[in-house]
Amino acid sequence: MTSVDEPARPNGRIRDAARTQAEILDVATQEFARAGYDGARVDEIAARTRTTKRMIYYYFGGKEQLFTAVLERAYGVIREAEQKLDVEHLDPVAAIRRLAELTFDHHEQHPDFIRLVSIENIHGAEHIAASEKLGRIGSPALDVIRRILAAGQESGLFTADVDAVDLHAMISSFCFFRVANRHTFGALFGRDLVDPAQREHYRTMLGDMVIAYLTADRATD
Amino acid sequence: MTSVDEPARPNGRIRDAARTQAEILDVATQEFARAGYDGARVDEIAARTRTTKRMIYYYFGGKEQLFTAVLERAYGVIREAEQKLDVEHLDPVAAIRRLAELTFDHHEQHPDFIRLVSIENIHGAEHIAASEKLGRIGSPALDVIRRILAAGQESGLFTADVDAVDLHAMISSFCFFRVANRHTFGALFGRDLVDPAQREHYRTMLGDMVIAYLTADRATD
DNA sequence: GCGCTAATGTACGAACTAGTACGTTAGCTA
DNA sequence: TAGCTAACGTACTAGTTCGTACATTAGCGC
Numbered sequence: 001m002t003s004v005d006e007p008a009r010p011n012g013r014i015r016d017a018a019r020t021q022a023e024i025l026d027v028a029t030q031e032f033a034r035a036g037y038d039g040a041r042v043d044e045i046a047a048r049t050r051t052t053k054r055m056i057y058y059y060f061g062g063k064e065q066l067f068t069a070v071l072e073r074a075y076g077v078i079r080e081a082e083q084k085l086d087v088e089h090l091d092p093v094a095a096i097r098r099l100a101e102l103t104f105d106h107h108e109q110h111p112d113f114i115r116l117v118s119i120e121n122i123h124g125a126e127h128i129a130a131s132e133k134l135g136r137i138g139s140p141a142l143d144v145i146r147r148i149l150a151a152g153q154e155s156g157l158f159t160a161d162v163d164a165v166d167l168h169a170m171i172s173s174f175c176f177f178r179v180a181n182r183h184t185f186g187a188l189f190g191r192d193l194v195d196p197a198q199r200e201h202y203r204t205m206l207g208d209m210v211i212a213y214l215t216a217d218r219a220t221d
Numbered sequence: 222m223t224s225v226d227e228p229a230r231p232n233g234r235i236r237d238a239a240r241t242q243a244e245i246l247d248v249a250t251q252e253f254a255r256a257g258y259d260g261a262r263v264d265e266i267a268a269r270t271r272t273t274k275r276m277i278y279y280y281f282g283g284k285e286q287l288f289t290a291v292l293e294r295a296y297g298v299i300r301e302a303e304q305k306l307d308v309e310h311l312d313p314v315a316a317i318r319r320l321a322e323l324t325f326d327h328h329e330q331h332p333d334f335i336r337l338v339s340i341e342n343i344h345g346a347e348h349i350a351a352s353e354k355l356g357r358i359g360s361p362a363l364d365v366i367r368r369i370l371a372a373g374q375e376s377g378l379f380t381a382d383v384d385a386v387d388l389h390a391m392i393s394s395f396c397f398f399r400v401a402n403r404h405t406f407g408a409l410f411g412r413d414l415v416d417p418a419q420r421e422h423y424r425t426m427l428g429d430m431v432i433a434y435l436t437a438d439r440a441t442d
Numbered sequence: 443g444c445g446c447t448a449a450t451g452t453a454c455g456a457a458c459t460a461g462t463a464c465g466t467t468a469g470c471t472a
Numbered sequence: 473t474a475g476c477t478a479a480c481g482t483a484c485t486a487g488t489t490c491g492t493a494c495a496t497t498a499g500c501g502c
Binding site for chain 1: 256257258259260296336338339340341342343344345346349350355360363381383386387389390391393394395397398399401402403404405406407408409410412414423426429430432433434436437
């Protein structure tokens with residue numbers, strides 16, 4: 001505390017624009033996810049970075065644009081993960097179940113992203129609307145779902161005639177709720193939806209639900 | 222603007238503690254739902270009330286307690302609605318579908334409540350935890366679900382062995398997501414989940430999903 | 443009618459916070 | 473190695489925002 005004045009630079013370069021920007025984005029992601037847009041403090045983000053507040057404004061322009069950049073990167077990560085989906089070699093039922101499970105896993109592994117989405121919805125998705133990058137990038141997952149669904153429906157395995165977007169909404173609902181609302185749900189009902197011991201239980205429940213919906217006997221008209 | 226000095230009091234009493242408190246809660250609910258906890262402005266709430274900021278602190282103590290009071294009242298409304306549930310005269314399948322539909326309707330009719338819940342989750346449900354009223358009030362809906370579920374499982378109609386809390390989570394997921402995430406979902410996928418023209422579509426989809434899950438043939442072990 | 447207290451209004455302050463003016467330097471290039 | 477610019481740091485400000493000290497009054501109980 002008294003004798004340390006940080007003489008060594010363990011990481012080499014002092015000036016590294018890309019690294020500085022990435023570090024700001026990392027910390028900003030945490031801070032926005034922690035406290036919401038208005039609750040997040042630019043000073044706090046700066047303090048937890050190896051650089052200063054000046055740099056945030058230098059690279060991003062302002063708090064609003066910083067949040068947009070955070071969202072853009074977060075959605076980029078999702079898209080990347082979705083592009084690695086490899087389930088189409090399975091039969092439609094197994095493929096959908098696997099897809100649901102991967103969606104489930106991804107939500108669980110990225111609670112910060114879930115929080116950012118919640119926050120963005122509180123603000124009417126105005127940052128997404130203002131972003132060129134996020135304008136209308138569908139998701140790769142949607143194409144995958146579309147193809148599986150077509151195969152399943154054609155073969156007669158799937159009786160429901162949902163489209164891909166609605167099925168995606170159904171799967172996401174369950175995964176999203178479990179992570180996003182775990183605090184209020186836990187406080188009100190005394191059950192931790194993200195309890196590791198219950199993970200498999202909920203993962204199976206999701207798959208069962210989606211498959212049951214897609215393959216149900218439709219006795220009615 | 223020049224000649225009006227509000228001579229008439231259309232509503233009678235000038236001093237009415239209950240009314241003042243209720244008015245503050247009404248406006249606060251809107252303001253918190255609009256902007257989130259940190260985005261909400263105490264001055265703004267006061268300005269949109271017939272009273273002053275002083276009264277907010279007089280009756281509620283502070284911003285934090287005001288938000289808690291808003292949550293308490295909002296959850297109270299839910300509980301009231303759930304107490305009016307009257308579906309147990311139906312057979313289990315119809316009863317669950319009806320319950321799901323009523324949950325669906327309630328979410329749609331109370332978007333502000335959904336937003337408050339999202340906001341409270343961003344803050345780790347700390348206000349619920351700090352509230353005596355909200356400590357551990359289960360929901361009346363849960364009891365209803367429990368009874369329907371028991372009847373359906375006993376009669377063999379329901380093959381799934383979910384418990385009431387998990388089924389409640391499943392139903393709520395879909396309803397909640399549709400309202401809470403409509404902005405980001407709409408911006409990203411170009412589909413408005415709350416489009417009135419699609420209301421019946423999603424309502425049916427929810428019912429189909431839940432019933433399919435509960436009544437599916439479980440061929441496996 | 444009188445007094446007492448709950449209820450209310452005004453004006454202000456202390457602290458915080460997004461954003462900026464100004465100054466400095468690393469390190470590439472010619 | 474001289475100079476130029478992207479990258480970076482410091483110190484400050486203007487405006488906002490929660491909260492409060494102080495002053496006032498309506499209206500109930502006696």
